[in-house]
Each structure stands twice: as C-alpha cells, then as structure tokens.
Amino acid sequence: MKDKATSFDIAYMAGVSQSTVSRALRNSPQVNKETREKVQAIARQLNYKVDKNASNLRNQRSSTLALLLFEDPTTEQSLINPFFLSMLGSITRACAKRGQDLLVSFQQLSDDWHADYEDSNKADGIILLGYGDYKDYEEKLEKLLAQETHFVCWGADVHGHPEFTLRSNNRLGGRIAGEHLLATGHKAFAFVGNASAGSPEFSERYLGFVDALVDAGMDISQVPQYDANFTESAGDHATEQLLASGQQVDAIFCASDLIAIGVMRCLKRRNLRVPEDIAVMGFDDIPVASFSSPPLTTIQQDTTQAGELLVNNLLQLINNQPITVNQIEPKLIIRQSCGHNL
Amino acid sequence: MKDKATSFDIAYMAGVSQSTVSRALRNSPQVNKETREKVQAIARQLNYKVDKNASNLRNQRSSTLALLLFEDPTTEQSLINPFFLSMLGSITRACAKRGQDLLVSFQQLSDDWHADYEDSNKADGIILLGYGDYKDYEEKLEKLLAQETHFVCWGADVHGHPEFTLRSNNRLGGRIAGEHLLATGHKAFAFVGNASAGSPEFSERYLGFVDALVDAGMDISQVPQYDANFTESAGDHATEQLLASGQQVDAIFCASDLIAIGVMRCLKRRNLRVPEDIAVMGFDDIPVASFSSPPLTTIQQDTTQAGELLVNNLLQLINNQPITVNQIEPKLIIRQSCGHNL
DNA sequence: CTGAAAGCGCTTACAG
DNA sequence: CTGAAAGCGCTTACAG
Structure with a gap:
C-alpha cells in the first residue's frame, strides 16, 4: 500500500503552507486564483483525497x-x-x-x-x-x-x-381502493390485514376503505376483516379462514401486495378465479405486483x-x-x- | 443537542487519566479490574460512545x-x-x-x-x-x-x-440446466442471453449448457443463441426474433430469471403454453421466480x-x-x- | 492573500 | 498498573 498523500505533501510541493492547501482545495475565495489552481493540480496529480476521518473530526459532522x-x-x-x-x-x-x-x-x-x-x-x-x-x-x-x-x-x-x-396518505389510498372495487361492480367485500393500533398504516387503509363503502351506502357490519401481518403466507392463511367462514365475498382488499399475492395463491388453490369469482386488490405496487397472475391492481406508494x-x-x-x-x-x-x- | 461526553469527561469523573479511560473501554488487560469496571459504569451512565472519526483517524482504519x-x-x-x-x-x-x-x-x-x-x-x-x-x-x-x-x-x-x-460456477450451472431440460424430455433447444466476452457469466452458462447437449450427442449447430442483456424486455424481444425465425424449439434456457420472465411474457402473448409447448428455464432464483406463472424452474445462486x-x-x-x-x-x-x- | 498555531477525540509507545 | 505526551490529518480563528 503506497502511502497516501496528505495536505502537507502538497504544501511542500507547491511551496505554500498547509493552511493554504486546505483553503485552496475547498475553493475558498480568499485564496489567490493561481495558487489555488496550482495546489489543485498537484492534488490531482497525487490523487489526493481529503481524509474524511480527519475532516469529520474537525468539523464535527460526517456527511x-x-x-x-x-x-x-x-x-x-x-x-x-x-x-x-x-x-x-x-x-x-x-x-x-x-x-x-x-x-x-x-x-x-x-x-x-x-x-x-x-x-x-x-x-x-x-x-x-x-x-x-x-x-x-x-x-x-x-x-x-x-x-x-x-x-x-x-x-x-x-x-x-x-x-x-x-x-402515505393511507386513508385516501384505502378510499381509492374501495371506490375502484365499487366501480368495477363488486358488492360483497372483505379486508385482509391487521387493523389494530400496532399497525397504524394498515388501519388507516382499512378506515379509508370503509369510508368509501359507507359513502356508497353499504352496511359496514357486513364487511369482515381478517388479520394478516405483512407476509404472503399470512394472506394465504387469512383467506382460508375467510373461505371457511362461508361468508360470500366477491372482492378482497389487501393491506399490502405481499398479502394480496398470498390471497391469490390461496384462491387459485381453491379453484376460485381472479377476478371473475373474486377480485383482489393490493397496496404498495412492489415489483412483483406486475408479475403475479393475474397482474395485481393496487395502490401505488411512490x-x-x-x-x-x-x-x-x-x-x-x-x-x-x-x-x-x-x-x-x-x-x-x-x-x-x-x-x-x- | 446536548454535548457529547468525551473520554476526558469520564476520566475526570472516575478520577483517572484519559489514557486509562481509553484502555479500560477497550478492555485492555493491563488495566486494573476495579478501575475498568468503574470507568465502564460511568461510560454507560453518560451514554458515552467512542468517537469513530477520532478513533479511525488515530487507527488509520475505519471498520x-x-x-x-x-x-x-x-x-x-x-x-x-x-x-x-x-x-x-x-x-x-x-x-x-x-x-x-x-x-x-x-x-x-x-x-x-x-x-x-x-x-x-x-x-x-x-x-x-x-x-x-x-x-x-x-x-x-x-x-x-x-x-x-x-x-x-x-x-x-x-x-x-x-x-x-x-x-458462481456458471459453467456447471449451465450444464445442470441442460441436463434437466434433457431429463424432462426436451429435444430442440435455444439459449437466450448474451454470450460474448462482455458478458462472461452468461457466456459460461451458455458453454455449460452446450457441454450437456454435446454429451447427449446433440448437434450444437442446431442450437440457436439469441442476445439479450439482463432485462425482461430483452428476453421478450429475443423471443420474438426466435419465433419469427421459424426454428422449432421446445425448450429455452435463459441466462437469467429476468430474461426468462420476459421470454414467458412473450410466449404467453403468442399463445404458447409453458411448459407444454415450450419449456423455459432461468438462472439466479430471484424472489419473483417463484411468483411467475408458471413458477420458474431455475438454477439458484446462493x-x-x-x-x-x-x-x-x-x-x-x-x-x-x-x-x-x-x-x-x-x-x-x-x-x-x-x-x-x- | 497567506502562515503559524490550536484543537477536534481518540490510541498507544514510552516512562515510571 | 497508570499517566503525560505525541500524533493521526484536517479546518479555521487569529495575526499579519
């Protein structure tokens, strides 16, 4: 490992003080243009780089x-x-x-x-x-x-x-999801995702979803919610429960895309078609959302x-x-x- | 922002020198057990953390x-x-x-x-x-x-x-892919992926694939190779070319999963079934590989x-x-x- | 416009 | 086992 050049090396070569080198390298306006250029040229030639540890220590910040x-x-x-x-x-x-x-x-x-x-x-x-x-x-x-x-x-x-x-404006996102599901002709809904205080983002999405349904005059007590953390398998599992409950549903809004993918996996296994039998909507727009089958309609977070x-x-x-x-x-x-x- | 404690503060409180504080904190065996514990207790109490910039500067390494x-x-x-x-x-x-x-x-x-x-x-x-x-x-x-x-x-x-x-042992990976395609009864192959010097990994996979086919007694001149960089759309595009060429093929080995996903997208659009009409094999085992439809058979890189x-x-x-x-x-x-x- | 000097907060060789 | 001191490589207030 060759030794690294320091500002003193440059100072020596340029015939100026180390202070001046430091100023020149930082483009200080108070240093003579010629001096500055000379110093910078030498620095470049030596492939000099300011030592971050030293400058951070001195500046008390690290960038x-x-x-x-x-x-x-x-x-x-x-x-x-x-x-x-x-x-x-x-x-x-x-x-x-x-x-x-x-x-x-x-x-x-x-x-x-x-x-x-x-x-x-x-x-x-x-x-x-x-x-x-x-x-x-x-x-x-x-x-x-x-x-x-x-x-x-x-x-x-x-x-x-x-x-x-x-x-994200999660509540608005939930509302948009609800409105889209309504606009695509669906009538019986479920929400899959935790909706407790521990999951404030999911809760907001749920609330926004409910907002849309209420505005459409629906009876909310008819909209079941199934817990699921943020994983695929949680979505799959929740769907099993939903299906087992016997409740008729034609659209499921999921708190995340990963959950939605799990939901679709379960539906496919149960020979239910998406979207013909049951529509599925996600949230996030992660890259796999466009690769799922069918490709997932979702609410994007930029x-x-x-x-x-x-x-x-x-x-x-x-x-x-x-x-x-x-x-x-x-x-x-x-x-x-x-x-x-x- | 409250001022951060330094080793001098601790030294003062512990009634020892700053050198000793430094040693104690680094668990130096040459410092008395009691002194060490006392110093460490004070450090904890002050929520003291060694300043990385200073220690890096001194040690000339950054961890x-x-x-x-x-x-x-x-x-x-x-x-x-x-x-x-x-x-x-x-x-x-x-x-x-x-x-x-x-x-x-x-x-x-x-x-x-x-x-x-x-x-x-x-x-x-x-x-x-x-x-x-x-x-x-x-x-x-x-x-x-x-x-x-x-x-x-x-x-x-x-x-x-x-x-x-x-x-990765890319050549072996390519060979394994070829052998699997052979074992699943396929007879007419194509490779999609760059196979030039600029893409050494892909080239090796291609070579390994060819190894397997040659070992099975196949005529290599019958195995077309289509360029594709590492993207989905490149795979899609290459497949269009392959299809347009009129060459009959029942299995495509792709240099990466992303390419494979593009290949399958094209095939689906052209109403060709995977794997019934054409088998598709990837390389990498990225997360989406298991979500594609059908789920992708591939060579995993750990x-x-x-x-x-x-x-x-x-x-x-x-x-x-x-x-x-x-x-x-x-x-x-x-x-x-x-x-x-x- | 430039230089000499202090100091950021550590670690460690040296001396005891 | 402990302390006083040097020094890592910078930046910048101070003096000129």
Whole structure:
C-alpha cells in the first residue's frame, strides 16, 4: 500500500503552507486564483483525497446518513420486504444526489438498535424503515428523542413530533381502493390485514376503505376483516379462514401486495378465479405486483418520491430547517386482478 | 443537542487519566479490574460512545466497507436488479456479523466510480457488484489495482488476480440446466442471453449448457443463441426474433430469471403454453421466480453464501490473509416451467 | 492573500 | 498498573 498523500505533501510541493492547501482545495475565495489552481493540480496529480476521518473530526459532522432497516423476525425466510427494498434504492440515490454517504444496517426489532450511529459521530442522522408492531417500536423512538438524535421515520408516529414522520396518505389510498372495487361492480367485500393500533398504516387503509363503502351506502357490519401481518403466507392463511367462514365475498382488499399475492395463491388453490369469482386488490405496487397472475391492481406508494423526501427532511432537521412535506399521495394502478370499470 | 461526553469527561469523573479511560473501554488487560469496571459504569451512565472519526483517524482504519452497486443505464426503469438486491441484503448482514459498517452507493457504469472511498479513508475496502458490459468495467478495475485499493468483485475477472473475484460456477450451472431440460424430455433447444466476452457469466452458462447437449450427442449447430442483456424486455424481444425465425424449439434456457420472465411474457402473448409447448428455464432464483406463472424452474445462486464470502474475502485481503474460496456452487430448483422428469 | 498555531477525540509507545 | 505526551490529518480563528 503506497502511502497516501496528505495536505502537507502538497504544501511542500507547491511551496505554500498547509493552511493554504486546505483553503485552496475547498475553493475558498480568499485564496489567490493561481495558487489555488496550482495546489489543485498537484492534488490531482497525487490523487489526493481529503481524509474524511480527519475532516469529520474537525468539523464535527460526517456527511453521512444511517439507514436502519428493521425487520420483524417473524418474517418468512430472511427475505427483505420488497417495498423496503425499493425504498432502500431510492434513499441511496437521494443521498448521492445530496452529497451524503449512506450507512446501511439491518436490525431485528428486538435489538438495541437505537444505535450509536449518531452518538459515535458515524452519521449525522438516522432514517428508520420497517414493518413490525409499532408498539415495540415506540419506546425506541422515545429513546432517540431523549438523546436528541436526528431522525426521520417511515410510517410510524413519533409522539409529539409529526414532522419526524413521512407516510402515505393511507386513508385516501384505502378510499381509492374501495371506490375502484365499487366501480368495477363488486358488492360483497372483505379486508385482509391487521387493523389494530400496532399497525397504524394498515388501519388507516382499512378506515379509508370503509369510508368509501359507507359513502356508497353499504352496511359496514357486513364487511369482515381478517388479520394478516405483512407476509404472503399470512394472506394465504387469512383467506382460508375467510373461505371457511362461508361468508360470500366477491372482492378482497389487501393491506399490502405481499398479502394480496398470498390471497391469490390461496384462491387459485381453491379453484376460485381472479377476478371473475373474486377480485383482489393490493397496496404498495412492489415489483412483483406486475408479475403475479393475474397482474395485481393496487395502490401505488411512490418510493422514489418517498426516499427523496426522507433524505430531504432529515437534512432539514440536521440543519435546523423546517419540514414542510410529511405525506405522499397514493395512486391507483389498474391491472387485471379486479376486472374492468363498468 | 446536548454535548457529547468525551473520554476526558469520564476520566475526570472516575478520577483517572484519559489514557486509562481509553484502555479500560477497550478492555485492555493491563488495566486494573476495579478501575475498568468503574470507568465502564460511568461510560454507560453518560451514554458515552467512542468517537469513530477520532478513533479511525488515530487507527488509520475505519471498520467500514463500501459497496458499489453499479447499474447499466440501459436498464428499464431505475429498478435495481433483484439479484443484486438480494446480494445487498446478504452483504449487509454479513458486515454486521463481522462488526463492519457498510457504506452503500449506486453508480452508473459511466461514472468515475473507482471512487475515493478507500482513498479518503471512509472505507477499508470495496465490494463491487453489477451487471453491464465487463469491458467498460475492466479499465476501472485496473485503476483500482494501480491504486492498490482493497477490493473484491462479483463475477468479473480482475486481470492477474483471480483471488479478487467471487463467482458462481456458471459453467456447471449451465450444464445442470441442460441436463434437466434433457431429463424432462426436451429435444430442440435455444439459449437466450448474451454470450460474448462482455458478458462472461452468461457466456459460461451458455458453454455449460452446450457441454450437456454435446454429451447427449446433440448437434450444437442446431442450437440457436439469441442476445439479450439482463432485462425482461430483452428476453421478450429475443423471443420474438426466435419465433419469427421459424426454428422449432421446445425448450429455452435463459441466462437469467429476468430474461426468462420476459421470454414467458412473450410466449404467453403468442399463445404458447409453458411448459407444454415450450419449456423455459432461468438462472439466479430471484424472489419473483417463484411468483411467475408458471413458477420458474431455475438454477439458484446462493446469495446468502455469496454475500458472506464477499465480505469475508475482502476482510482477508485487508488483513493480508490468503483467500481460499472463490466460487459458489449452483443448485437446480425445480418448479413448473420445464415440466417433470420423465 | 497567506502562515503559524490550536484543537477536534481518540490510541498507544514510552516512562515510571 | 497508570499517566503525560505525541500524533493521526484536517479546518479555521487569529495575526499579519
């Protein structure tokens, strides 16, 4: 390993002081143009790069953001939820755009992940992503709050700090789903997905769905809801229960695409056709949604936009700037699992 | 933001020198047990964390690895290849296991991504992942080599340094695919995927496939090969060409799952049944492979193992240790797209 | 416009 | 077993 050049090496070669080198490299306007160019030329020639550890130490900031992806250990396989995977991609891109490095880490919900990223100056702030029961989540959030760590999170409420959260307008998304199912001529509905306080996003989707049905004059007590966490197999299992109940249903709105895929798998096994016998609608628009058979009609969450906002908001927080956007808008993606509008 | 505690604060509170605090926190055996425990208790109480920038600066290493995911800009959408996404997951996990942080970055193949990660001491080494034409790739690799950067990469040869590469036994994988297609009673084959020097992995798969056919006494000149990069639409397009050629074929081996999915999409559009009319086989075993219709029979690359080896090998390199494993073994995953063994 | 100097928070060789 | 001191490579207030 050849020794790395330092600013002193450049100073020596350029015949100036190390201070001047430092200024020249940072394009300080107070350094003479010629000096600056000379210094920069030498730096380039030596393939010099500012030592990040030294400059971070000096500046007391790292230009690095940490992404904590926590997963519920109950998940089948160690497969990462595809929705979060898309998020990861867009966050990475957004960081690059903003000149930030991104430290990525996967955590079990049970771990002590409140994490020393910021405490140890490895990152200036933290982005939190993950499903799981939000109640376990809460105390960790409180801890971050107590430490005055800079952070933003997806979906979960931060007690007393709505600006720290970014989420979809889940309620509207649920409503749009309901309206589409109505518009495609369906009459007997079910919802598959947890709808308790531990799953606030799913609950909101459920509520929005109900909003649409109520507006259409339906009797809500007739709309069964089956619990399912965010997995395929949970969707499959819930559908078995639904079928076993004997309740007649011609459309199922699922709290996520993964659940919807599980639902369709069960329906296929039971020789029920989608959408002819039962329509199935998802939420998220993950990549597999377009590959399922039939391709899944769903409510899209724009992960590109979400990733950019998450990064942007965190940076605003770090720099003590106000945050203005905390919500992204859902969008109906019509494919084939719900039939056509009448 | 409350001020962070430093080792001096602890020293003051514990009534010892800062040197001793530093030693105690690192569990140095040369510090008295009582002193050590006292210091550690105070550290915990203050929620003290070693400043990474300072310790990295002092130690001249960062305990951080950088992952460069480069993507070919020709890719449809900004969708990340699912195979690399799985890799990302397993690399992240492997890093955590080894006490390393992971800096993630997406790069365009055209960028100057040889990257200053190591030069600027942000990372101790680099992991390279990505499809694209390996010829563009080569000169960047040479540059890394010239800089004596520590790095490992997936799939691509590093001139003169086989130990820097980790790959699947692609040739064996291709052979297994060929043998399975033969065993399921197929007789007329095609290969879809680039098979030029720019795509060494695909080429190897093709060669292995041919090996199997030759061993079965087939006339290779009868096996058409259609170019396709790693995308769905390339697979779709190649299939159109194949169909237009009029050549009769009852089995298509695809260089990747994504290609295979595109091939099946085309076949479905053309009212050809899979596997009854034409069998389709993929490579990778990405998550969507099991969701396609019919579920895809494919050759699995074990991403968990690959991720662990990549991290392990890079760490070996950084520590000047020898590398012993450079290849992972492919595995046949039988689903429904090739029919059953006879 | 430039330089000498302090200091960011650690780790560790040296001395005791 | 412990302490005083040097030094990792920067940035920037201060002085000129």
